[in-house]
Amino acid sequence: MADPQQRRSAGDAKAGETSSVSVTGLSKSYGGAGSLRALDDFTLEFGAGQCTVLLGPSGCGKTTVLRSIAGLITPDSGRIAIGGTAVFDAAFGTCDPPEKRRLGMVFQSYALWPHLSVADNVGYPLAASGMPKAEIRPLVESMLEWVSLGGMGGRYVHELSGGQQQRVSLARAVVGNPRAILFDEPLSNLDARLRERMRLELLGLRQRRPFTSIYVTHDQLEAMTLGDRVVVMRAGKIEQVGSPEDVYKRPRTRFAADFMGIPNLIEGRLRATGPDGFVVDTVLGPLRARGWRTGRTVGESCTVALRPTLLACSPDIGAGAPLGRVIRSVFQGTSTIHMIDVAGTTITIESFSEERHGDGMTVRVTPAEGAVFALLDD
Amino acid sequence: MSMVRPAEAKGRPFRISLGLDHAAFAMIAVATAIMVSYPAVLVLLRSISTEDIGSPLTLDWIRALVDSRRSREALVNTAIYTAGSSALAMTLGVGLSFLSTRTDMPGARLLGLLAILPILVPPFIMVVGWVALADPNAGLINIAASMLFGGRTVLVDINTMSGLIWMTGLFLSPYVYLLVAAGFRNCDPAMEEAARVAGASRIGLLRTVILPLQRPALLAALLLVVVMSAGDFVIPSTVGLKARIYMLPSLIWQNSSTFPPQPGLAAAQSMLLVVIGLVCIFFQRRALQRGGRYTLLGGKGAGLTTFPLGRLRYPLAGLAFVFALCSSLLPILSVSAMAFMRFWAPYAMNLENLTLRNFRYVLFEYPQVWPSAQNSLFLAVLGATLCVLLAIVLGWYIVRMRGRFAGLVEYAMVVPLGVPGIALGVGILSLWILVPGGIYGTLWILLLAYITAHIPVALQFVGSALHRVHTDLEDASRISGRTLVGTLRRINLPLMRPALIGSWLLIYVVILREVSLVILLYNPSTIVLPVGLMDIWGSGFYPELAVYSLLLLVLGLVPVLLFGRFARFTAD
Ligand SMILES: Nc1ncnc2c1ncn2[C@@H]1O[C@H](COP(=O)(O)OP(=O)(O)OP(=O)(O)O)[C@@H](O)[C@H]1O
Ligand SMILES: [Mg+2]
Numbered sequence: 001m002a003d004p005q006q007r008r009s010a011g012d013a014k015a016g017e018t019s020s021v022s023v024t025g026l027s028k029s030y031g032g033a034g035s036l037r038a039l040d041d042f043t044l045e046f047g048a049g050q051c052t053v054l055l056g057p058s059g060c061g062k063t064t065v066l067r068s069i070a071g072l073i074t075p076d077s078g079r080i081a082i083g084g085t086a087v088f089d090a091a092f093g094t095c096d097p098p099e100k101r102r103l104g105m106v107f108q109s110y111a112l113w114p115h116l117s118v119a120d121n122v123g124y125p126l127a128a129s130g131m132p133k134a135e136i137r138p139l140v141e142s143m144l145e146w147v148s149l150g151g152m153g154g155r156y157v158h159e160l161s162g163g164q165q166q167r168v169s170l171a172r173a174v175v176g177n178p179r180a181i182l183f184d185e186p187l188s189n190l191d192a193r194l195r196e197r198m199r200l201e202l203l204g205l206r207q208r209r210p211f212t213s214i215y216v217t218h219d220q221l222e223a224m225t226l227g228d229r230v231v232v233m234r235a236g237k238i239e240q241v242g243s244p245e246d247v248y249k250r251p252r253t254r255f256a257a258d259f260m261g262i263p264n265l266i267e268g269r270l271r272a273t274g275p276d277g278f279v280v281d282t283v284l285g286p287l288r289a290r291g292w293r294t295g296r297t298v299g300e301s302c303t304v305a306l307r308p309t310l311l312a313c314s315p316d317i318g319a320g321a322p323l324g325r326v327i328r329s330v331f332q333g334t335s336t337i338h339m340i341d342v343a344g345t346t347i348t349i350e351s352f353s354e355e356r357h358g359d360g361m362t363v364r365v366t367p368a369e370g371a372v373f374a375l376l377d378d
Numbered sequence: 379m380s381m382v383r384p385a386e387a388k389g390r391p392f393r394i395s396l397g398l399d400h401a402a403f404a405m406i407a408v409a410t411a412i413m414v415s416y417p418a419v420l421v422l423l424r425s426i427s428t429e430d431i432g433s434p435l436t437l438d439w440i441r442a443l444v445d446s447r448r449s450r451e452a453l454v455n456t457a458i459y460t461a462g463s464s465a466l467a468m469t470l471g472v473g474l475s476f477l478s479t480r481t482d483m484p485g486a487r488l489l490g491l492l493a494i495l496p497i498l499v500p501p502f503i504m505v506v507g508w509v510a511l512a513d514p515n516a517g518l519i520n521i522a523a524s525m526l527f528g529g530r531t532v533l534v535d536i537n538t539m540s541g542l543i544w545m546t547g548l549f550l551s552p553y554v555y556l557l558v559a560a561g562f563r564n565c566d567p568a569m570e571e572a573a574r575v576a577g578a579s580r581i582g583l584l585r586t587v588i589l590p591l592q593r594p595a596l597l598a599a600l601l602l603v604v605v606m607s608a609g610d611f612v613i614p615s616t617v618g619l620k621a622r623i624y625m626l627p628s629l630i631w632q633n634s635s636t637f638p639p640q641p642g643l644a645a646a647q648s649m650l651l652v653v654i655g656l657v658c659i660f661f662q663r664r665a666l667q668r669g670g671r672y673t674l675l676g677g678k679g680a681g682l683t684t685f686p687l688g689r690l691r692y693p694l695a696g697l698a699f700v701f702a703l704c705s706s707l708l709p710i711l712s713v714s715a716m717a718f719m720r721f722w723a724p725y726a727m728n729l730e731n732l733t734l735r736n737f738r739y740v741l742f743e744y745p746q747v748w749p750s751a752q753n754s755l756f757l758a759v760l761g762a763t764l765c766v767l768l769a770i771v772l773g774w775y776i777v778r779m780r781g782r783f784a785g786l787v788e789y790a791m792v793v794p795l796g797v798p799g800i801a802l803g804v805g806i807l808s809l810w811i812l813v814p815g816g817i818y819g820t821l822w823i824l825l826l827a828y829i830t831a832h833i834p835v836a837l838q839f840v841g842s843a844l845h846r847v848h849t850d851l852e853d854a855s856r857i858s859g860r861t862l863v864g865t866l867r868r869i870n871l872p873l874m875r876p877a878l879i880g881s882w883l884l885i886y887v888v889i890l891r892e893v894s895l896v897i898l899l900y901n902p903s904t905i906v907l908p909v910g911l912m913d914i915w916g917s918g919f920y921p922e923l924a925v926y927s928l929l930l931l932v933l934g935l936v937p938v939l940l941f942g943r944f945a946r947f948t949a950d
Contacts, residue, residue, distance in 0.1 A: 072853050098856035099864075105857045111850035115872045128859035176859065 018212045019083030019179040021046040021069060026078035028064055028236075038064045039075065040236040046180070048083075049210040053227035053244075055217060055259060061236040062216040066182050069214065070105055071098035082179050099128070104173030104181040108188055110165045112157040118144070118168050119153030125176035143171045146205070163194045170202075180212035187222065199225055220261040224248065232256045254303045254376045263348040264306035265376070270298050278375060280304055283343045284322050284365060289372040296375075303376040308350040310371035313338055313363040321364040329356040340365055399862050403775040408783050410772060411790035414830050417805025418797050421652050424645035424808040431808055439642040449647060452624045456608055459542055459625060463607040466547025468600055470701055471554020479562040480588075481685045483695050490559065492702035494552045494947075497884075498938060499706050500891035501612040502911050502927040504549050507709020509617065509920070510716045512536040516724045518712060524724075537621035542614065546607050548705035553606065554599040561595040562588070570683050580685055594665045601662035605655045609798020611894030612908075616915050626651055627800045627894060634804070634898050645808065648801035659796030710931070717924035740925040746910050747926070753821060754890055754907040755933065761828040762885040766878055768829070769836035774866065776837075777844045778852075791834045799894030802831055807898050821904050827895045832885045839884075843877035843946075844870070876946035883945055887934040907933070 023046070028039040039061045046052045054062040067073040069080055071087065074095055080088040082103070087096040104125075112121050120127075123140040127133075144150050147167040157165060166186060173181050187195045199222055206213070206226075217223055223230050224244040232239040232247060232255075240247055240256045251257035257265055268280040268287070273296060278289045282304060289304055296302070313324065324340035324347065336356055338349040342365055349365070357363060420431060428436045443449050471493075477483050478490040496504070511518050512534040523533040535541060565588065573587045589596075608626070615628040626647050633644040687694055716722060720733045740747055772791075776784045794802065806827050810818040817823040847870060855865040871878070893908035900909050907930050914923045 067853075070853070070857055072856070097861070098853070099859045099861055101857075102859070103857055105854065107850045107854060109848060109850045111848065111854040113851055113854075113869060113873075124855070124860075125858035128855075128864065172854075172858070 018049050018210065020048040021083075021180050021212065021214065022081045023065070023069065024079045024081075026065070026068060026075050026080065028061075028068065028073065028075045037236050039068070042078070042236065042238065044231060044238065044241070046212060046214055047229070048212050050228040051206060051213040051215055051226055052229045052231060053215045053217060053223040054231050054233055055220060055223045056233035056239075057218060057259065060233045062218075062233055063184055064236075065233075066105075066184050066214060066216050069101075069180075070103055070182055071096060071101050102176070102179050104176065104178035106166070106169050106173045106181065106183045106186040108185040110157075110162075110169045110189075112165055112168055112172075114157050116157075117153060118149070118155050118157065118160070121157065121168055122153070122171045122175055124172060125178075129176065139175065143175045144168075146174075147171045148201075162190050163198055166190065166198060167201075170205075174211065178211075180214060183213060183215040183217075185217055186215075188217070188219070195219075195222075202226060220259065223260075232259055250374060251305070251376060257303075257305055257374065257376055262305050263308055264311075265303050266306065266345055266347070268302055268304050270296055270300045270302055272298060280372070280375070283345045284347070284367060287367060287372045289375050304372050305374045305376065306347070306367065306371050307373055308337075308348045309352075310368045311347065311349040312351065312366050312368065313340055313349050313357070314366075315357070315361060315363050317364065317366070319364075321366045324363055324365045326357040326359055326361045326363055328359060331356060338363075400779060400781065403771055403779060404781050404783060406768070406771045407775040407781065407787045410768060410833065411783070411787045413826075414833060415790045415793045416809065417802050417830065418652050418656070418793050420805040420808045421645055421648045421797075421801055424804065425642065425649040427642070429642075430812060432812070439646040442640075442643050443646040443650070446643070448624060448629065449643075452626050452629045452647075453650070455539070455623055456625045456627075458539060459546070459614070459623075460604055460608045462539070462543035463546035463550060463610075464600060464603045466543060467550035467554050467603045467607070468596075470547065470551035470705075471599065471603075472558050472596065474551070474698055474702065475555045475559035475562055477694065477698050479559050480683070481687050483687060483691060483698070485695060485699070489695075489698055489702055492699070492706060493555045493559075495702075495706040496549060497552045497556075498887055498935060499710065500908070500927065500930050500934065501549055501610075502616075502891065502908065502923075503713055503931055504545050504705070504709050505613060505616050506716065506920070506924055506927050507711075507713045508536050508541070508545050510712040510722075510924070511708070512541065516722055518715075521724055536617060539621075539623055542618055542621070542623065545617070546610055546613050548701075549613070550603045550606055551701075551705060553602055557599040557602065558592065558595050561592045565591065567683075574683065580683060583683060584685070594668045597665040598662050601658045601665065605658045605662070605796055605798075608654055608658075609651055609800065609894070611798070611800050611897070615912070627798060630800050630804065631894075631897055641804075641808075645804055648798075648804045651798050651801050652796070655796035655798055655801075656793070657796075659792055662795075663792055713924045713927060716921055717928055719921050722920040736921045736925045740922050740929070744922070746905060746913070747929070750905045750907050750910045751929070751933065753824075753904060757821065757825055757828060757906065758886045758889040761825055761832070761889045762882045764825075764829055765832050765836040765885050766840070766882050768833055769840040769881070770866070770870075770878075772833075772837055773840035773844050774870075777841055778849070791837055794831050795834050799831060799892065800897065803827060803895050803898040806830065818899075819901050819904070823899050824896050824904060824906065827899055828889045828892065831892070831895055832888060835888075836881045836885060839877045839881035840874065843874040847873050876944060879941055880945035880947045883938050883941060884947065886937060890934045891930055 022044075024043050026039055026042040027037070030036040030038055042061070042065060044052075054065060056062055064073060068075045068088070075088065075090070077090040078088070079086055079090065082101060086092070086094050087101050088094060113124070116124070119137075119140050122143055123136045126136045126139060140153060141150070144153055147170055149164060149167055149171070152160070152164070157168070160168065169186070187198050190198060203226060215222075215226055227244050229241065230244045230247045231241050234255055240252045242250075247256060248260050248262070251260055251262065254265055266282055268282040270278060271281050271286060272279040278296070280287050280289055280302065287304065322342055324342035327339040327341050327346065330337045331354065335350050335352050336354060338351065338357060340347045340349060340363060347365060423431050425439050426435050426437065427433050428438070474489060474493045478486045478493065483489070509517070512520070514520060514532045514535045514537065517534065517536065519534050520532050523531040536545070569591075570583060570587060573583050578586060611627045611631070614623070614625040615631055618625055619628055630644045630647045633640045633647065717736055718732050718734070720731045720735065772787060775781050776788055797805070806823065807818075810816050810823055817826065851869055851873070852865050855869045856862070860868060891908050893912060896906060897909060897912065900906060911923065911926050911930065914926055
């Protein structure tokens with residue numbers, strides 16, 4: 001397949017590489033007298049060719065970061081540089097309008113223009129740059145093939161399915177060879193199955209041609225699969241940055257763990273520390289944890305995370321293990337989820353047998369080796 | 379580490395570098411706000427100035443207003459007229475809109491169309507048509523009654539207060555219809571289903587859910603027709619003056635134009651209208667805003683409870699159609715009939731009396747007709763175009779930029795809605811009469827008056843169309859490399875086209891027939907069609923009047939018929 005980027009670069013020597021984006025000290029307030037801090041001293045480097053995922057609950061400022069980079073919002077202070085040149089700098093009064101920043105963006109609402117055909121939608125950034133029609137046509141066609149929509153250029157947007165619309169929107173974002181592509185929850189309007197397929201497609205497209213992407217979502221699965229790096233945000237600040245594996249395995253705070261979709265965050269009290277780990281008292285008794293944080297004192301309260309797959313529950317095995325009452329047992333296809341109430345704390349256990357327990361039954365809960373995998377700040 | 383503290387960042391130069399666009403939009407917006415609001419201020423000022431504005435202040439005119447018997451009489455008449463025609467317009471408008479949107483009445487769609495048709499019909503057609511139908515001597519209805527009952531029977535008389543109220547009520551009913559029908563149609567079916575499930579009967583539903591939800595729209599419609607009828611000019615100064623029923627607008631005209639002119643008294647009377655109008659329009663805006671809180675998106679028609687009319691189905695349908703016809707087709711037909719008559723008198727109602735002479739005379743021999751038609755078309759086309767263009771700039775500034783003066787501009791835009799045309803004319807006149815070598819006496823002062831009066835309507839259309847365009851569509855275009863103006867042109871204009879065409883057509887039609895605005899501003903070289911009509915009314919040649927008003931109707935309808943299908947006519 002002809003690669004559109006290559007062709008464009010061949011014809012246009014200036015066509016930029018995919019660039020890094022660096023954001024320094026960005027702040028933005030809303031409301032009278034700046035009462036609502038949507039973004040609070042946000043600093044982050046988005047690597048060239050990397051996909052950085054911004055993850056966080058609703059209202060934490062993800063969209064604000066993205067739109068500030070795009071130039072759709074003017075932050076109160078800070079600096080944004082794309083490929084080393086400042087597009088926004090409050091100190092020097094620089095603020096390039098969006099059309100000068102050479103970015104691409106994929107919107108949650110797709111934002112396709114209903115009065116233009118699919119081909120005109122995709123070709124719009126090229127037309128805006130003054131490229132002649134004859135050159136646009138082949139580029140658009142190869143772009144549409146890239147997103148597996150070859151031959152659909154003559155259709156109108158309302159004649160496409162949601163997934164197809166989002167692919168058109170992706171093609172439009174990529175076609176102008178932007179320095180970075182911004183995604184604002186691009187998949188959240190799609191149903192679960194389509195979302196999964198689009199996620200894998202997006203991954204495939206990115207593997208064939210890495211482009212700098214900044215991807216906003218509150219779906220941790222998307223974050224894990226698409227991100228080279230995950231940024232967990234909370235109330236306009238960065239809570240934790242790291243590779244998806246890093247953040248999942250070593251969430252720094254309870255908030256981050258919660259947001260990475262880790263169940264079984266239970267309260268405990270530190271009983272002993274040693275060179276190879278900690279012992280924590282919990283409702284499941286003393287648990288040995290391989291903590292990665294040091295400098296804790298005995299007697300301190302803390303949160304531990306328990307892997308649902310490394311816990312077992314059974315009415316008969318495990319004499320001496322703590323007792324729990326089954327709240328619910330749900331068969332999920334590949335596994336069974338048990339929710340157990342142990343002394344007032346709800347524990348989620350995932351077992352790969354199909355055995356289910358009746359509601360209200362008393363079982364013993366036994367953690368296997370390595371069940372405790374993090375020790376979190378509160 | 380923040381490099382600039384927010385407090386320092388405020389007012390830094392980058393805010394300015396952000397927008398030459400922004401500055402240009404703001405300037406146009408503020409200039410327009412001044413343009414629409416100074417006439418009201420000047421009316422007040424003129425009413426307390428001895429001579430033209432700038433002369434010593436006096437309370438003489440106010441005193442004259444209070445002392446003059448004619449003024450008091452006019453005030454009482456205006457009050458009766460306003461109350462009567464508003465009540466009639468409300469009854470018809472609400473009734474027709476409920477019947478056509480929420481019941482199982484036969485022909486509901488057609489009725490909906492007929493109910494708004496009068497907006498396109500100039501009030502002159504209503505006047506001439508109803509004179510032809512209900513004149514005590516030569517009205518068709520009375521002639522028919524005389525033939526039926528023998529002797530000379532006067533069944534209906536248009537030259538009375540009830541006659542005036544009848545015409546104005548019919549004329550205003552479509553405005554009520556438009557405001558209320560949208561509300562009836564856009565109800566959220568879920569709300570009604572919830573009430574039904576909770577055990578409400580159909581009537582209970584009407585009483586507890588549907589009507590309360592419509593209360594703001596009803597109030598807004600009522601206040602609108604009150605303003606419109608209090609300031610109405612054409613009907614009071616034609617049939618009204620003939621019947622010697624003086625009202626404020628017709629008195630203002632007489633005081634300004636008959637010898638000796640009393641502009642100060644006219645200004646004092648205008649001031650009365652301005653105050654009434656502005657108070658009403660203020661509450662009307664508030665009601666509409668409150669209605670906005672109930673604006674129900676999502677629910678569009680499907681699933682709404684329809685009310686079965688039962689045995690009343692056909693009688694009610696018949697009645698509804700009679701009223702709908704009375705306000706549009708019936709007057710048009712009787713004007714057309716009158717246009718073919720050699721002369722107009724009770725005994726002239728026969729076939730030998732038919733002629734095309736009137737058409738030949740008015741269209742080819744009457745010296746005023748073509749110059750005035752040219753002026754009118756020029757002003758209507760240019761005026762509508764400028765209104766729409768200006769409204770796009772203002773709409774963008776208010777809705778999208780939410781600029782610093784947005785609130786101010788929005789407030790100012792309310793002024794022309796509350797100030798009747800004749801008073802607006804007084805205000806504009808009292809400024810431009812002071813500017814030697816200015817636009818007074820040219821077509822441009824008429825253009826200015828038209829734009830001043832109609833920019834709010836255009837803005838309503840543009841504003842609601844802009845609200846319909848998702849901002850993501852604009853943002854996507856900016857990120858794709860188009861400037862703000864490029865985005866407006868390539869994305870907003872095409873997407874808003876139906877509303878833009880709709881508002882253009884509406885303003886074109888209204889400018890073409892507008893007379894109260896310009897009756898004080900024109901001179902013989904800048905005469906426009908409807909002013910010419912007032913002249914012929916004065917001369918009393920009814921068949922010629924009929925031809926002339928048909929010309930006005932046709933000129934207005936041609937673009938509507940040509941482009942109406944590309945247009946969207948509601949600004950809800
Ligand atoms: N135009 C605005 N006016 C006032 N407050 C705003 C505006 N835009 C955003 N905010 C506030 O700023 C905060 C951050 O908003 P933002 O849109 O960045 O959140 P988000 O992380 O994208 O949330 P979501 O996941 O729901 O999209 C929120 O508290 C929001 O209410
Ligand atoms: Mg968001």
